[in-house]
Amino acid sequence: MHLKSMTLRGFKSFASATTMRFEPGITCVVGPNGSGKSNVVDALAWVMGEQGAKSLRGGKMEDVIFAGTAGRPPLGRAEVSLTIDNTDGALPIDYTEVTISRIMFRNGGSEYAINGTACRLLDIQELLSDSGIGREMHVIVGQGQLDAVLRAGPEERRAFIEEAAGVLKHRKRKEKALRKLDAMQANLTRITDLTTELR
Ligand code: ATP
Helix, strand or coil: CEEEEEEEECECCECCCEEEECCCCCCCCCCCCCCCHHHHHHHHHHHCCCCCCHHHCCCCHHHHECCCECCECCCCEEEEEEEEECCCCCCCCCCCEEEEEEEEECCCCEEEEECCEEECHHHHHHHHHCCCCCCCCCCCCCCCHHHHHHHCCHHHHHHHHHHHHCHHHHHHHHHHHHHHHHHHHHHHHHHHHHHHHHC
16 A cells, blocks of 8 residues: 555645655655645645644644635635555555545535545544554654654553554444443433333
Protein backbone atom coordinates (compact mmCIF):
# COMPACT_ATOMS: atom_id res chain seq x y z
CA MET A 1 0.00 0.00 0.00
CA HIS A 2 1.29 3.45 -0.79
CA LEU A 3 -0.13 6.91 -1.29
CA LYS A 4 -0.48 7.66 -5.01
CA SER A 5 -1.76 11.19 -5.08
CA MET A 6 -3.53 13.89 -3.16
CA THR A 7 -5.63 16.77 -4.47
CA LEU A 8 -6.34 19.86 -2.39
CA ARG A 9 -8.99 22.44 -3.26
CA GLY A 10 -9.62 25.36 -0.96
CA PHE A 11 -7.64 23.71 1.82
CA LYS A 12 -5.63 26.23 3.87
CA SER A 13 -3.20 28.05 1.55
CA PHE A 14 -4.15 25.82 -1.44
CA ALA A 15 -6.98 27.89 -2.92
CA SER A 16 -6.78 26.44 -6.44
CA ALA A 17 -6.95 22.71 -7.12
CA THR A 18 -3.48 21.30 -6.58
CA THR A 19 -2.56 17.66 -7.19
CA MET A 20 0.56 16.01 -5.81
CA ARG A 21 1.69 12.64 -7.10
CA PHE A 22 3.72 10.37 -4.86
CA GLU A 23 5.90 7.49 -5.97
CA PRO A 24 6.70 4.50 -3.75
CA GLY A 25 9.62 5.37 -1.48
CA ILE A 26 10.51 8.66 0.09
CA THR A 27 8.86 11.94 -0.91
CA CYS A 28 10.34 15.26 0.19
CA VAL A 29 8.39 18.50 0.22
CA VAL A 30 10.74 21.42 -0.07
CA GLY A 31 9.94 25.12 0.11
CA PRO A 32 10.61 28.41 1.91
CA ASN A 33 9.22 29.09 5.38
CA GLY A 34 5.46 29.61 5.34
CA SER A 35 5.04 28.25 1.81
CA GLY A 36 2.60 25.52 2.89
CA LYS A 37 4.73 22.39 3.51
CA SER A 38 3.04 21.59 6.81
CA ASN A 39 -0.35 22.35 5.24
CA VAL A 40 0.27 19.36 2.96
CA VAL A 41 0.73 17.12 6.01
CA ASP A 42 -2.35 18.72 7.65
CA ALA A 43 -4.35 17.87 4.51
CA LEU A 44 -3.20 14.25 4.77
CA ALA A 45 -4.29 14.02 8.43
CA TRP A 46 -7.56 15.83 7.68
CA VAL A 47 -8.64 13.61 4.79
CA MET A 48 -7.85 10.54 6.89
CA GLY A 49 -10.38 11.73 9.46
CA GLU A 50 -8.54 14.01 11.88
CA GLN A 51 -11.15 15.75 14.05
CA GLY A 52 -9.04 17.99 16.24
CA ALA A 53 -8.60 21.57 15.01
CA LYS A 54 -5.53 21.91 17.23
CA SER A 55 -3.86 18.88 15.61
CA LEU A 56 -4.33 20.76 12.35
CA ARG A 57 -2.73 23.85 13.88
CA GLY A 58 -5.98 25.83 13.88
CA GLY A 59 -8.32 27.27 16.48
CA LYS A 60 -11.48 25.83 14.96
CA MET A 61 -12.16 23.31 12.21
CA GLU A 62 -13.30 26.03 9.82
CA ASP A 63 -9.69 27.31 9.77
CA VAL A 64 -8.83 24.61 7.22
CA ILE A 65 -10.89 26.48 4.61
CA PHE A 66 -8.95 28.99 2.49
CA ALA A 67 -9.38 32.25 4.38
CA GLY A 68 -8.51 34.57 1.48
CA THR A 69 -5.52 36.76 0.69
CA ALA A 70 -5.09 40.36 -0.41
CA GLY A 71 -5.79 39.36 -4.01
CA ARG A 72 -8.24 36.52 -3.54
CA PRO A 73 -11.50 36.27 -1.58
CA PRO A 74 -12.09 33.50 0.98
CA LEU A 75 -13.65 30.26 -0.22
CA GLY A 76 -16.74 28.54 1.12
CA ARG A 77 -15.41 25.01 1.17
CA ALA A 78 -12.29 22.89 1.53
CA GLU A 79 -11.84 19.58 -0.21
CA VAL A 80 -9.08 16.98 -0.09
CA SER A 81 -8.97 13.66 -1.98
CA LEU A 82 -6.35 11.03 -1.29
CA THR A 83 -5.73 8.12 -3.64
CA ILE A 84 -4.12 5.03 -2.15
CA ASP A 85 -2.66 2.11 -4.12
CA ASN A 86 -4.27 -1.00 -2.65
CA THR A 87 -2.93 -3.69 -4.99
CA ASP A 88 -1.58 -5.57 -1.95
CA GLY A 89 -5.05 -5.53 -0.36
CA ALA A 90 -3.82 -3.84 2.82
CA LEU A 91 -7.11 -1.95 2.96
CA PRO A 92 -10.06 -4.29 3.53
CA ILE A 93 -11.97 -3.23 0.40
CA ASP A 94 -12.28 -4.87 -3.04
CA TYR A 95 -10.53 -2.13 -5.00
CA THR A 96 -6.92 -1.95 -6.12
CA GLU A 97 -7.11 1.83 -5.88
CA VAL A 98 -9.01 3.63 -3.15
CA THR A 99 -9.83 7.34 -3.14
CA ILE A 100 -11.05 8.85 0.08
CA SER A 101 -12.45 12.38 0.04
CA ARG A 102 -13.50 14.88 2.61
CA ILE A 103 -15.32 18.15 2.02
CA MET A 104 -16.11 20.78 4.61
CA PHE A 105 -18.39 23.77 4.12
CA ARG A 106 -18.06 27.05 5.94
CA ASN A 107 -21.54 26.57 7.43
CA GLY A 108 -20.13 23.52 9.24
CA GLY A 109 -21.47 20.72 7.01
CA SER A 110 -19.13 17.88 6.04
CA GLU A 111 -19.14 15.16 3.42
CA TYR A 112 -17.02 12.04 3.14
CA ALA A 113 -16.68 9.59 0.28
CA ILE A 114 -14.85 6.37 -0.55
CA ASN A 115 -14.32 5.91 -4.31
CA GLY A 116 -16.97 8.54 -5.00
CA THR A 117 -19.65 6.95 -2.83
CA ALA A 118 -20.83 9.04 0.10
CA CYS A 119 -20.00 7.47 3.44
CA ARG A 120 -19.65 8.28 7.12
CA LEU A 121 -16.49 9.48 8.81
CA LEU A 122 -16.55 6.22 10.77
CA ASP A 123 -16.34 4.21 7.52
CA ILE A 124 -13.13 6.04 6.56
CA GLN A 125 -11.67 5.68 10.03
CA GLU A 126 -12.44 1.98 10.15
CA LEU A 127 -11.14 1.35 6.65
CA LEU A 128 -7.84 3.01 7.51
CA SER A 129 -7.43 1.70 11.03
CA ASP A 130 -7.46 -1.88 9.71
CA SER A 131 -4.30 -0.98 7.81
CA GLY A 132 -2.63 0.50 10.89
CA ILE A 133 -3.32 4.09 9.85
CA GLY A 134 -5.41 5.13 12.78
CA ARG A 135 -7.71 7.90 13.79
CA GLU A 136 -5.08 9.17 16.25
CA MET A 137 -2.75 9.63 13.30
CA HIS A 138 0.39 8.25 14.88
CA VAL A 139 1.66 7.51 11.41
CA ILE A 140 2.03 11.26 11.02
CA VAL A 141 4.78 12.45 13.28
CA GLY A 142 4.60 16.21 13.43
CA GLN A 143 7.21 18.69 14.57
CA GLY A 144 7.73 18.22 18.31
CA GLN A 145 5.59 15.08 18.42
CA LEU A 146 8.51 12.75 19.06
CA ASP A 147 9.10 14.71 22.25
CA ALA A 148 5.47 14.13 23.26
CA VAL A 149 5.83 10.36 22.78
CA LEU A 150 9.06 10.30 24.78
CA ARG A 151 7.50 12.36 27.59
CA ALA A 152 4.19 10.41 27.66
CA GLY A 153 3.17 8.62 30.84
CA PRO A 154 2.65 4.84 30.84
CA GLU A 155 -1.10 5.02 30.06
CA GLU A 156 -0.64 7.45 27.19
CA ARG A 157 2.26 5.40 25.83
CA ARG A 158 0.12 2.27 25.96
CA ALA A 159 -2.55 4.10 23.92
CA PHE A 160 0.09 4.94 21.25
CA ILE A 161 1.13 1.29 21.07
CA GLU A 162 -2.46 0.03 21.01
CA GLU A 163 -3.28 2.42 18.22
CA ALA A 164 -0.30 1.27 16.15
CA ALA A 165 -1.17 -2.39 16.83
CA GLY A 166 -4.81 -1.87 15.81
CA VAL A 167 -6.16 -2.72 19.30
CA LEU A 168 -7.66 0.71 19.90
CA LYS A 169 -10.37 0.18 17.31
CA HIS A 170 -11.63 -2.89 19.18
CA ARG A 171 -11.42 -1.08 22.51
CA LYS A 172 -13.57 1.78 21.09
CA ARG A 173 -16.07 -0.75 19.71
CA LYS A 174 -16.20 -2.48 23.09
CA GLU A 175 -16.82 0.86 24.84
CA LYS A 176 -19.61 1.65 22.37
CA ALA A 177 -21.20 -1.79 22.88
CA LEU A 178 -21.03 -1.37 26.67
CA ARG A 179 -22.71 2.03 26.42
CA LYS A 180 -25.49 0.45 24.33
CA LEU A 181 -25.85 -2.36 26.89
CA ASP A 182 -26.16 0.22 29.68
CA ALA A 183 -28.87 2.09 27.76
CA MET A 184 -30.64 -1.21 27.08
CA GLN A 185 -30.48 -2.13 30.76
CA ALA A 186 -32.02 1.24 31.68
CA ASN A 187 -34.84 0.60 29.17
CA LEU A 188 -35.42 -2.89 30.61
CA THR A 189 -35.62 -1.50 34.12
CA ARG A 190 -38.11 1.12 32.95
CA ILE A 191 -40.24 -1.53 31.18
CA THR A 192 -40.17 -3.75 34.28
CA ASP A 193 -41.34 -0.78 36.40
CA LEU A 194 -44.15 -0.01 33.96
CA THR A 195 -45.28 -3.66 33.84
CA THR A 196 -45.33 -3.80 37.63
CA GLU A 197 -47.39 -0.61 37.76
CA LEU A 198 -49.89 -1.95 35.21
CA ARG A 199 -50.46 -5.27 37.01
P1 ATP B 1 7.68 26.39 7.97
O1 ATP B 1 8.81 25.98 7.07
O2 ATP B 1 7.92 27.74 8.60
O3 ATP B 1 7.25 25.34 8.96
P2 ATP B 1 5.55 25.72 6.09
O4 ATP B 1 6.07 25.68 4.70
O5 ATP B 1 5.35 24.42 6.79
O6 ATP B 1 6.43 26.68 6.99
P3 ATP B 1 2.77 26.14 6.55
O7 ATP B 1 2.74 26.23 8.04
O8 ATP B 1 2.36 24.85 5.94
O9 ATP B 1 4.21 26.54 6.03
O10 ATP B 1 1.87 27.26 5.88
C1 ATP B 1 1.69 28.49 6.50
C2 ATP B 1 0.96 29.37 5.51
O11 ATP B 1 -0.35 28.87 5.26
C3 ATP B 1 0.81 30.77 6.09
O12 ATP B 1 1.18 31.68 5.07
C4 ATP B 1 -0.68 30.89 6.35
O13 ATP B 1 -1.14 32.17 6.16
C5 ATP B 1 -1.26 29.95 5.32
N1 ATP B 1 -2.56 29.48 5.75
C6 ATP B 1 -2.87 28.66 6.79
N2 ATP B 1 -4.20 28.47 6.88
C7 ATP B 1 -4.76 29.18 5.88
C8 ATP B 1 -6.10 29.42 5.43
N3 ATP B 1 -7.16 28.85 6.04
N4 ATP B 1 -6.29 30.21 4.37
C9 ATP B 1 -5.25 30.77 3.73
N5 ATP B 1 -3.96 30.59 4.08
C10 ATP B 1 -3.71 29.82 5.14
